Amino acid sequence: MRKVFCETIGKELTLPDNIEKIVSLSPTATEVLHEIGISEKLKAVSTYCVHPIDWRKKVPVIGAYQNIKRDLLEKIQPDVILTTTGYQRDFALKLSEQYPVYTFALPPTVSAIISTAAEISVALGYPEKATELQQKYIRLLAEMTPVNTTKNVYLEIDLGGPVSFGKYSYITDAFRWLGIPHVFQNENTEWVAPTTEQLLEKEIDYIIFEPKMFSQKNRTIDELVSYFEQRGLGELKAVKERKIIITPDFYDFIAHHGPGFITNVMPWLRKTALQF
Secondary structure, three states: OOOEOOOOOOEEEOOOOOOOEEOOHHHHHHHHHHHHOOOHHHHHOOOOOOOOOOHHHHHHHEEEOOEHHHHHHHOOOEEEEEOOOHHHHHHHHHHOOOOEEEEEEEOOOOOHHHHHHHHHHHHHOOOHHHHHHHHHHHHHHHOOOOOOOOOEEEOOOOOOOEEEOOOOHHHHHHHHHOOOOOOOOOOOEEEEEOOOOHHHHHOOOOOEEOOOOOOOOOOOOOHHHHHHHHHOOOOOHHHOOOEEOOOOOOOOOOOOOOOOHHHHHHHHHHHHHOOO
C-alpha cells in the first residue's frame, strides 16, 4: 500500500500499489487516465466525462458533479475517487469520510493544466507517465507562436447564462499566451457575467460562442445573431457583420480544462484568430 497526501482536502490516503478500480467525477481526470493509458481501470464516470468522445458509452455513468448513484459506488468499492475543488470541494470532503478521494485544484493558468495532469499521474502511481506528459505538453506549448493580432475577441460560454472570463482564468491565460486580445482580459476576476451595457462599450471584432453542453440551441449563426439581437446587442460590430465563430464540439470545448485544452483548443483558438 502507498501513502498519498492530498493537499487540497488535507487528508492522507492509503492507496493500493496497483490501483485497479477508479471512479472519476472529473472530465479532466478521465482524460488524463486515457492519456497515460489506464482507461481500463475506470469503473464509473460522471455525466460530463465525455473526452475522448469515442469512449463515452463504454463505462457506466454514476451521476453528475454532486449527485451520484450511491448503490453503484457501494458495488464498485473503488480504490480511489477523483474529483476537483471549487464546486465539488464540499462534496469531496463529505465523500472522503467513506472512500479514498483524491481532489485536485481547478487550474488558473495553462501551465497548471500540465501540472494537474502530472499530479494525477503521480497520485495514481505513474510518476514516469507524469514526466512524459509534462514533456509532451511543454513541447506543444513551445511550438505555439503568438498571433499578436490587434483584433479583439469576445468569448461567451453558455453555462446556464452568458459567461466570459477575466484575468485570473486559465482561458484568459491561453489568450495571453497566443497573443490574442480578449475584451475582459483586464477584469480583476476569474469569470464575468457580462451585461448588455458592458458589451456595448467594447470594441469587439469577432465573437467566439460555446453553446451549452448537450443543448441543441444556438448552434447556427442565424440563431446566434437573433440571440444577441434579443439581448440588445444587435449594434455590435461583430453581430452586424456576422463575425461569430461557434466552437466545434457538441460537448464542452473551451470550458474543458483537461489536456485537450492544450492539444485541441489552443491550436483552434490560434487558427481562428488568424482568420481575422
